[in-house]
Amino acid sequence: MNNPPKVAIVILNWNGVKHLCQFLPSVLASTWPNLDIVVGDNASTDGSVAFIQSNYPSIKVIKNDSNYGFTGGYNRVLAQVEADYYILLNSDVEVPPAWIEPVITLMESDPLIAVAAPKIKAYNQKDSFEHAGAAGGFIDSFGYPFCRGRIVYEVEQDKGQYQQSGEIFWASGASMFIKKKHWDEMGGFDDRFFAHMEEIDLCWRLKNKGYKIMYCAQSEIFHLGGGTLNTENPFKTYLNFRNNLLLVKKNLPFWKSVIVISARFVLDFMAMLRFLTEGKRKDAWAVSRAHQYYIRHIFEKGDPARRGPQVYNSKLTGMYHGCIIWDFFAKKHTTFTGLDRERFY
Structure with missing residues (x-):
């Protein structure tokens, strides 16, 4: 791609030094040519910031003065990041080197595409989809979200059944690609949500304005899940x-x-x-x-x-x-x- 758009991977962290240690190397190996990697820190107390500054000086760290949750944390951090595209990425995600290219190519193909997501599979069971996103998010008439590859608590194995990219209802915040101009247009996340379903709210607001949310089957990542709040909390x-x-x-x-x-x-x-x-x-x-x-x-x-x-x-x-x-x-x-x-x- 000639003159590739500027992409910023932005990882929000709160006391997740063990995940940063485990998963940052794969993120740093991403092959997109015009790329910044940013870690936004929600006032961690586990030495996360010192770990990044000592081991990965090329990564920009933006420090919040308190734990503002997923919503408030990202809103404050992204206000200080300049790029054409943001990738909101959880700290407990492993990515292959060329995971960005297919998604950006898809998004560049249509000006109405505001958000896109890769296929999200389970880190500990790599032949299965992961609960938070799977092969794209959907919603029913009563507001209950579900995924292609995960309904309620039943998660499917990936047998190639969802290899067709296409429009979905919502993209998981575990790995959300969004054009900066649309993030700014919508004012980011709703701070009141703190965490969980804020990405569905953002996607719904974008869809009501006529924008598209897409699933890109040609890119897949592996999400550990439960890094901050486990399912039993x-x-x-x-x-x-x-x-x-x-x-x-x-x-x-x-x-x-x-x-x-x-x-x-x-x-x-x-x-x-x-x-x-x-x-x-x-x-x-x-x-x-x-x-x-x-x-x-x-x-x-x-x-x-x-x-x-x-x-x-x-x-x-x-x-x-x-x-x-x-x-x-x-x-x-x-x-x-x-x-x-x-x-x-």
Whole structure:
């Protein structure tokens, strides 16, 4: 590619020195010719910054004065990074040398493409997809996200079934390529999310404005996962349920969000009962706290999302016209290929 655009890989770190030690060498071996590597640090106390400065002086370090989470941390760091493209990359990701080239080539092919993601596979089981992203993200009519290659907690093996690049609904924040101009246009992440589902919110806002989110099958990376909050952490449960309600409230028109969230309260109550029957009382309480937060803030004055998005499209590519939870538990549809293709927009 003549005059390749400037790309900045930006890794947000919080007390992740062991991941930086393990995974930074593969990132530094990336072959894109016009590349900066930046580590944004959320006030780590484990010697992360000193480790980078001593071992990788070519890496730019931007230090935040506190732990602002995934959303606030990236918002503050990216305000200080100049590039044509940002790659938001988790610290626990291994990449092959030429992983950037196919994605940028795809994004350069269409000015409407704002965001793209590679295929995300599991670091510890490299023939399987990884929970956070897999082969591209989708969403159902009730705001439940799922992936091509992962529905609820069932993760598929990669047998070449998703080798076709194409438009999706959301790209995982574990490895998100985004054009800087679109990041700036949307104002980055919503700080309130702190962590989890902020990338879905950003992608939904972009899609409502007519931009495309793409999956690039020709690039694959390997994600360890659970580096900051593991799946057994009740705070993760709280963030997932709370942020999912915020996601629906922000991106659906007011009248539609009322209908969907009313249904979600019933479905989430069933999830609470399931946690209780499994002996996971802290997770059940986390769901309750998520609903309490939502109720306290539903009529918050000054909230720009109070009445939903300014522009709304009810038939966005990557949206599933149905309930993925019902299909998974009642119909036993555990793979993406088992879903009814006619129910996708």
